[in-house]
Amino acid sequence: MSFTIEGATGPWEIVCGLEVHAQVTSNAKLFSGAATAFGAAPNSQVSFVDAGFPGMLPVINRECVAQAVRTGLGLKAQINLWSRFDRKNYFYADLPQGYQISQYAHPIVGTGAIEIELADGSTKTIGITRLHLEQDAGKSLHDQHPTKSFIDLNRSGVALMEIVSEPDMRSPEEAGAYLTKLRQILRYLGTCDGNMDEGSMRADVNVSVRKAGEAYRTRCEVKNVNSIRFVMQAVEAEARRQIEVWESGGSVDQETRLFDTGRGVTRSMRSKEDAHDYRYFPDPDLPPLVLEAEWVEGLKATLPELPDARRARYVAMGLSPYDAHVLTLEKETAAYFETVAQGRDAKVAANWVTGDLFAAINRTKTSIAEPPVPAEHLGALLDLLANKTLSGTLAKTVFEAMIETGKSPGAIVQERGLRQVTDTGAIERMVDQVLEANADKVAEYRAGKEKLFGFFVGQVMKAMQGKGNPALVNEVVKKKLG
Amino acid sequence: MSLDTATVRRIASLARIRLEEPEVPRMQAELNGILGWIEQLQAVDTEGVEPMAGGGAVSLRMREDAVTDGGIPEQVLANAPDREGEYFGVPKVVE
Amino acid sequence: MHPTDFTLRGAIEALNEGLLTSVELTQAHLDAITALNPRLNAYVTVTAEQALAQAKASDARRAAGVAGPLEGVPLAIKDLFCTAGVRTTAGSRILDNFIPPYESTVSGNLLRDGAVFLGKVNLDEFAMGSSNTTSAFGPVENPWSRANDPDTRLVPGGSSGGSAAAVAARLALGATATDTGGSIRQPAAFCGIAGIKPTYGRCSRFGIVAFASSLDQAGPVARTVEDCAILLRSMAGFDPKDSTSADVPVPDFAAACARGVKGLRIGVPKEYRLEGTPPEIEALWEQGLAWLREQGAETVEISLPHTKYALPTYYIVAPAEASSNLARYDGVRFGRREKGADLKDLYERTRAAGFGAEVRRRIMIGTYVLSAGYYDAYYLKAQKIRALIKRDFDQAFANVDAIVTPATPSAAFGMDEKQDDPVTMYLNDVFTVTANLAGLPGLSVPSGLDAQGLPLGLQVIGRAFDEETVFAVGNAIEQAADFTALPRLRAGA
Numbered sequence A: 001m002s003f004t005i006e007g008a009t010g011p012w013e014i015v016c017g018l019e020v021h022a023q024v025t026s027n028a029k030l031f032s033g034a035a036t037a038f039g040a041a042p043n044s045q046v047s048f049v050d051a052g053f054p055g056m057l058p059v060i061n062r063e064c065v066a067q068a069v070r071t072g073l074g075l076k077a078q079i080n081l082w083s084r085f086d087r088k089n090y091f092y093a094d095l096p097q098g099y100q101i102s103q104y105a106h107p108i109v110g111t112g113a114i115e116i117e118l119a120d121g122s123t124k125t126i127g128i129t130r131l132h133l134e135q136d137a138g139k140s141l142h143d144q145h146p147t148k149s150f151i152d153l154n155r156s157g158v159a160l161m162e163i164v165s166e167p168d169m170r171s172p173e174e175a176g177a178y179l180t181k182l183r184q185i186l187r188y189l190g191t192c193d194g195n196m197d198e199g200s201m202r203a204d205v206n207v208s209v210r211k212a213g214e215a216y217r218t219r220c221e222v223k224n225v226n227s228i229r230f231v232m233q234a235v236e237a238e239a240r241r242q243i244e245v246w247e248s249g250g251s252v253d254q255e256t257r258l259f260d261t262g263r264g265v266t267r268s269m270r271s272k273e274d275a276h277d278y279r280y281f282p283d284p285d286l287p288p289l290v291l292e293a294e295w296v297e298g299l300k301a302t303l304p305e306l307p308d309a310r311r312a313r314y315v316a317m318g319l320s321p322y323d324a325h326v327l328t329l330e331k332e333t334a335a336y337f338e339t340v341a342q343g344r345d346a347k348v349a350a351n352w353v354t355g356d357l358f359a360a361i362n363r364t365k366t367s368i369a370e371p372p373v374p375a376e377h378l379g380a381l382l383d384l385l386a387n388k389t390l391s392g393t394l395a396k397t398v399f400e401a402m403i404e405t406g407k408s409p410g411a412i413v414q415e416r417g418l419r420q421v422t423d424t425g426a427i428e429r430m431v432d433q434v435l436e437a438n439a440d441k442v443a444e445y446r447a448g449k450e451k452l453f454g455f456f457v458g459q460v461m462k463a464m465q466g467k468g469n470p471a472l473v474n475e476v477v478k479k480k481l482g
Numbered sequence B: 001m002s003l004d005t006a007t008v009r010r011i012a013s014l015a016r017i018r019l020e021e022p023e024v025p026r027m028q029a030e031l032n033g034i035l036g037w038i039e040q041l042q043a044v045d046t047e048g049v050e051p052m053a054g055g056g057a058v059s060l061r062m063r064e065d066a067v068t069d070g071g072i073p074e075q076v077l078a079n080a081p082d083r084e085g086e087y088f089g090v091p092k093v094v095e
Numbered sequence C: 001m002h003p004t005d006f007t008l009r010g011a012i013e014a015l016n017e018g019l020l021t022s023v024e025l026t027q028a029h030l031d032a033i034t035a036l037n038p039r040l041n042a043y044v045t046v047t048a049e050q051a052l053a054q055a056k057a058s059d060a061r062r063a064a065g066v067a068g069p070l071e072g073v074p075l076a077i078k079d080l081f082c083t084a085g086v087r088t089t090a091g092s093r094i095l096d097n098f099i100p101p102y103e104s105t106v107s108g109n110l111l112r113d114g115a116v117f118l119g120k121v122n123l124d125e126f127a128m129g130s131s132n133t134t135s136a137f138g139p140v141e142n143p144w145s146r147a148n149d150p151d152t153r154l155v156p157g158g159s160s161g162g163s164a165a166a167v168a169a170r171l172a173l174g175a176t177a178t179d180t181g182g183s184i185r186q187p188a189a190f191c192g193i194a195g196i197k198p199t200y201g202r203c204s205r206f207g208i209v210a211f212a213s214s215l216d217q218a219g220p221v222a223r224t225v226e227d228c229a230i231l232l233r234s235m236a237g238f239d240p241k242d243s244t245s246a247d248v249p250v251p252d253f254a255a256a257c258a259r260g261v262k263g264l265r266i267g268v269p270k271e272y273r274l275e276g277t278p279p280e281i282e283a284l285w286e287q288g289l290a291w292l293r294e295q296g297a298e299t300v301e302i303s304l305p306h307t308k309y310a311l312p313t314y315y316i317v318a319p320a321e322a323s324s325n326l327a328r329y330d331g332v333r334f335g336r337r338e339k340g341a342d343l344k345d346l347y348e349r350t351r352a353a354g355f356g357a358e359v360r361r362r363i364m365i366g367t368y369v370l371s372a373g374y375y376d377a378y379y380l381k382a383q384k385i386r387a388l389i390k391r392d393f394d395q396a397f398a399n400v401d402a403i404v405t406p407a408t409p410s411a412a413f414g415m416d417e418k419q420d421d422p423v424t425m426y427l428n429d430v431f432t433v434t435a436n437l438a439g440l441p442g443l444s445v446p447s448g449l450d451a452q453g454l455p456l457g458l459q460v461i462g463r464a465f466d467e468e469t470v471f472a473v474g475n476a477i478e479q480a481a482d483f484t485a486l487p488r489l490r491a492g493a
C-alpha cells in the first residue's frame, strides 16, 4: 500500500529527496589547523584562514578526504579519483571569505544506494546522487542584542559531507527511515558522530507532490531540519501546503523554506532572495584532488562491518531478524552485545540485552554508551547461569544488585552467598522436611490433586531462600511424592 | 552581449557594491567597452580544448589531521570594526 | 660614493668587508626617503624605528659571524605583503587601518635571511593597474622624466609602481613586488631597473593579499639582474601553507647569471610585432637579439598564435578571480566599515566607499562573467584559450631555450595620459600577460633609452622552473646594454 495524502481532488503522492550535511569526524578543519570540538568558547577555534583574512590560503586535511572516501564506500558509491573544489559565492555574515569552498561540478563521490527498512518489514532502495566535501559556515546569534547579530566563527571551515539522495522517497516514513539508516551507516563508519542536536547532521528536505502517474511538479527546499522527527513532520507539512496551493488553483513556486518546529509548518525564507546566482568556479587556490587507487583500496580494506552485514551475521548466529535489527540500530548496542555474546550462547545474550538490559537502561535513564552494567559483567553473569552457579531467578536478583552496586556478579554471589544449591543430599533433606510439615497436602496430592506439585516446589525453594537448583528441586519433589 | 542598466544594477547588487543611480550609465558604458573588446574571443576555435583552471600543480597536497592553529581569539578579533565581547557584531540579520 | 648607490650585491660585499654597517646603510636610505618620498610617494608606510632596530640586530649577527645571505640589506616591501604588526593596505581605503598579526611567507623568508625592512611601498589598489594611479594613497611618480619635457610627471608603471620607483630612486636596494599580468616587469621597464616574475608556484602566495590567485606571483625588483637573482633565492621556496606552492629545490640563481648564452636558442615570437609599437622599441628588440647572437646564441623566429587573445582572456580570468577574492572585504572582521541600515546595506556602502573605481569596475566585470548564463561564454571560454596559450608556449619551448620580447609597448607615460578608457590602459600588459596565463618566468631587463631619454626594457621568458636560463639570458643582455643612465630624481644626485 503506497502512501498518499487525500486532498479535495483525490489522492496525492509525495516526492521527496534529502540533502544531508554531515559533519566529518576529524581533529582539525577541512582547510585549516583549527580544532573542531563542539562547545568551545566563541571564536576560540578560529585560524586566520577560517576568518577569511587577507592572504590566507586553504590546505586540505587528508583525514577529511579519507572520511569522505570511507563514507562513499559505505554507501556502495562510485569513488571519483579526480575531483575538484569550486567556490560558491555569496555574501553572508557568517561566511567570512564571501564564498564557500565546495565541490560543485566534480564531487569526490558519485552515485550509490542505501537500503531502508520500513515498519511493515519491507525494504526499499534509495539512490544516492553524490557526496561532496565542503566547508561549514560560522554561526550567527540573533538573540544576544536588540539590534545586532553576533558572529562566532568556530564552525567556519569545519568539514562537511553533503550527501544528496535521489527523489526516491514517497512518504514521511521513508524520509525518516532514510535519515535513520544514513545516520546509522555514518556512525558505524565513524565518519560523522550523528549528533543532530549539536548540529553534526542537518537535512535540507526537497518536497514536491503529484497525482499518480504524473511527471514531477515544482519542488521546494526546506532548509536545515535538525532531527529525524522534524524531517518527517516537515515532509508532511510541506506536502500538505503544496496540495492546498495546487488545489486552490495556484502554483507552487520553487523556493527555499524553513520549518517552524513550534507551529509545525514551513515558511518562506526572505534572506535568500538573490542568493541563487552563486557564480561557481574552480577555486584557484586548490589544484584538483587526485587520489591514488591503492590509497582508496587501503581505506576499503580497513572499513568496519556495516549494519546490513552485521544484521545478516546475527541472523546467521541464530538471532531472530527482529533482535538482529534492534541490536544493530546503534553501533554501541551491537558492540555491547558482541562483548556479552563473545564465547557464549548468542540467543541468551540477545535476550538479556534486549530484555533486562534495555529495561534497566530505561528505568535508570542511562544509555548504551554509558550502560548501567558493563558488558563484561553481564557476560560474567551469563557464565554463572551457564555453569548453574545461579538459577534464572537468582540471576535476576544478582543483575539488580549489579546495577545498584556496580560490582561484578562474582563478587555479589560471594558476598551475599547467592550460590545455588546443587547438592542433592541437602535438597532431599529440605524436601523431606516440607513434605513432613504438609502431610495433609501430601495426602491430597496422592489422592489426585496434582496441581499441588507446584506448591511443594515453591515451599522448598522458599525454605532454601531461592538458592535451590530449580531442576533438581523438581526432580527430588517428584521422586519423593512417588 | 551588451549590458542593459537593469543588469548593471543586478551585478552591482550581487557584488554588494552600492551604485548610485547617476553612476549607472557610466558604469554601463565602461563595462560594455570592456566586454565589447573581450568579444573577440568568440572567434577562437576552442572545440575539444580542456579548460585550464590554475597555474600550477596538477594535484592537491594533503596535510595531516592535527590541531596546529586557532586558540587566538584576541588576534582574530583585534581588527574588527565592531567587536561585541567574544563576537563580531553586525546589524541584526532577519531570516 | 653614496651608500645608496650600491647595488645589492655591492652592498653585501661592502658590509662583509666592514666598509660600512647596516645601521649606516639603513640610515642613508631612511634619509633618502625623508628627502624624496614627499615628492615620489613611493612609500605608504616608513618603519624607520623598526628598520634601525633590525639593522642594529643585523650588525650584531654579522659581528657574531652568523650573517644570512641578505644580512643587513635594506629593502622595501610592496604593501600587498602582510607584515606582522605593520599596517598593510593593498593600496586600498578598505584596508587603510588593517594591521596583520602574521607575516607573509616571502617577507618572512627575507627576514630569515637577514634583510632590513624600510617600509611598505605604494601600489595600484589591490595590484589592479599599470600606472600606480589607482592607489588610495595617491599616485607614485616615476623618478625618470622626459629630457625635453622634465615637468610632465610620469607614471612608474604598475601595479608595483612604489617598488620600482623606490629602487630606481635609490630609496631601497631592492624591493618585493608581485605580478599578475605584468605588475613587476612593466614598472621595472618604466623605471629602468630589473624585475622578475618567477614561475607560478616558485614563491609562496601565503600572506600576500590576493588579486587573481591563479596568476599572482611574487618576485623581486632591483637595479641589476644579479640583484634580482640574489633576492629571488631568498624569497622563493616550497611553502606547505600554499597549496599551489611548488615543492622543487631553489637553485643558486646568481650563479646562473654568469652562465652565458653560448649555444642557447632564443625564440622571437612573430606575433609580438604589433602594429603601432614605437620604432625605438622594435629597434631595441633587434639590438637585444643581435647582442645575444654576438655572445653565441642562435635566434629563431617562433609562433605563439594565440598571443592576441591573451589580454582579453586575462581580463576575464583575473577579474573573475578577483571578484571572489575581494568578497572578504565586507567590513565585518577587519578593515573599513560604513554604517548601513541592514547587513546588505552595510556591505554595499562599505564596498562602494572602500574600493576605488578600477577595483569596483573589475569586481563588476568578474561578477558578470561568472554569473548564471554567461559562465560558458566568458569564463569557460577564457580557460580554454588560456590552455591554448599555454600550449603555444609548450610547443615553442620544444625548440627554443628562452624567448625574448619587448617588455612594454611604450615607455613611461604621463600621469594624466591613458586615463579615460580602461582598455587603453589594459594594453600596457600586452607583452607580459602571456607569461602569467602560462605560469612561466619572465624577466624585464633595462636595455636602452628612447628618444626622450626614458628607459626601455626587454623581456626574457623561460620554461617553467627554468629561471636559471632566464637569468643567464637577462644577464647577457644587461652586460651588452651597459645601461648606466640614471633617473633625474634619486638619492645622492
Ligand SMILES: [Mg+2]
Pocket (backbone or CB within 6 Å): A019, A204
Ligand atoms: Mg542544499
Ligand SMILES: [Zn+2]
Pocket (backbone or CB within 6 Å): A021, A134, A162
Ligand atoms: Zn552544502
